Amino acid sequence: MKLIIAKPTFNALTETDPDNLQFSSEYNTLKYATQGTIQLAVNQATYYYSEHIDFPSMWLYYQYAYTSIDHNLGYKPFFAGYAIDNPTGYSSPLPYFDAGGGIFWIAVNMYVDSTKLYVMASYVTDQNSGTVNFDMSYRIFKNELDI
Secondary structure (H helix, E strand, C coil): CCCEEECCCCCCCCCCCHHHEEEECCCCCCCEEEEEEEEEEEEHHHCCEEEEECCCCEEEEEEEEEEEEECCCCCCEEEEEEEEECCCCEEEECCEEECCECCEEEEEEEEECCCEEEEEEEEEECCCCCEEEEEEEEEEEEEECCC
16 A cells, blocks of 8 residues: 655646655655754864965964764664854755855865764864854764665
8 A cells, every 4th residue: 555645736546757746655755863953163272284375464274173973873874964054044955165255164074874973064264262163953864875
């Protein structure tokens, strides 16, 4: 037995084009294992590289931070990550890159293994003190990646 929900104006009993369906039990769907939000803090005093540039005359500091989230599924699950772009609150799918005026940039990536989801932010700025926080959300699904 199957369950089919057609889009408006289409007949669920006769429709065979998946583009005209809202749902069909004949196709696999993503199933949540867990979801959440995290804040990744970059301590700007612990930069791993610095360089002086001539134009404009300034120092650039290269920083990174990472964290992990336990899922303990025993396989590499399908996942999705989003950078929450403050102050607007809009979300952008990862990997995320923002060139912030050309000299400064941030790159946020996410990857997974059989027990954890990892989040890493790389950041370049002219600041070498203080903390910068990056907000992210994630979804870990029960579906195995098979890669």
